[in-house]
Amino acid sequence: MRYCVAATLLVLALLFGLPWLTAEAPEVPGGEDPEEPPVSVDGDVVLKVWDGSAVQEMTVAEYLPGMVRGEMPASFEIEALKAQAVAERTYLYYKLETGGKANHPDADVCMSPDCCTAYSSAEQSAERWGDKAEEYEQRIQTAVQETDGLVMLYNDEPILAAFHSSSDGITANSGDVWVKDLPYLTSVASPETGDTVPNYYSVKTLTAQEFQETFTKAYPQAQFSDDPQQWITGAVHNDSARVETVNIGGITVEGTEVRTIFGLRSASFTTEADAESVTFRVTGFGHGVGMSQYGANELARQGKTWKEILEWYYTGVSIETYRP
Ligand SMILES: [Zn+2]
Secondary structure, three states: OHHHHHHHHHHHHHHHOHHHHHHHOOOOOOOOOOOOOOOOHHHHOEEEEEOOOOEEEEEHHHHHHHHHHHHOOOOOOHHHHHHHHHHHHHHHHHHHHHOOOOOOOOOOEEOOOOOOOOOOOHHHHHHHHHHHHHHHHHHHHHHHHOOOOEEEEEOOEEOOOOEEOEOOOEOEOHHHHOOOOOOOOOOOEOOOOOOOOOOOEEEEEEEHHHHHHHHHHHOOOOOOOOOHHHOEEEEEEOOOOOEEEEEEOOEEEEHHHHHHHHOOOOOOEEEEEOOOEEEEEEEOEOOOEOEEHHHHHHHHHOOOOHHHHHHHHOOOOEEEEOOO
16 A cells, blocks of 8 residues: 555656655654644634625634724734734624624624724725735734634623723723623723824814804703803713713713714813814723723733733633634
């Protein structure tokens, strides 16, 4: 038998040349099992994905890179990208287990940028990345593949892995922003600063008239005096430096709602008014719950691993291989 194999190899070598033999010749049998191909958990899980016109089947291994491409700058530290990949995978399974999108009842997830997610295909991203495309795609793939199948669990269930762009030194409790406090979405320190985050500080100025009209659309019963400096009073800040409530035109509104009404980048803001205008000064970007992406990048720069980054932002979670 060995003679036959050797004879075949010799014939093939003569046919195709010796370089083939030296490059491809099997090792001498020594009782060792041939190496098993690596098993990808992500490659095993099939999703029904709404692409904007139809439902198509994709594995998690195919779908997840599109989420990471779309949600985090590929120039970020690789440990931050891995943390993002695990957060996205966790969010995906959380969504699958708590019910899909109501607007696509036949699909598990949606990759249409028109309605649901920031999914970005390899082609779209390559165009955006230009001459960095090859390097960045490799980083995205590495982030997904090196965290294959790993998910954050709390009480053995995938968590609501919320994330945001940047915080004002501290993240928000989920109950400060949404209706419910979740034990793993609690306020923690976050190390990003204006030195590392673009547009960390933003300013929005409205004329007094614009301010009044915008607020009155949401609250028609608001009463505005002649002096804009009297319009905004009694701001109360919560433990995470964001505006909890503030009184505008005689109405008490939540800071998160002020953010929505005026299109502010976050609920961490101060206001100033003069006779002509109202100015918001805002720090950070996003709802502030869960992982801060710029904070994750900063922690990675400081030498933290993706696991340490996730354990930093998601209190008390365990990180395990998970199959839905
Ligand atoms: Zn959609």
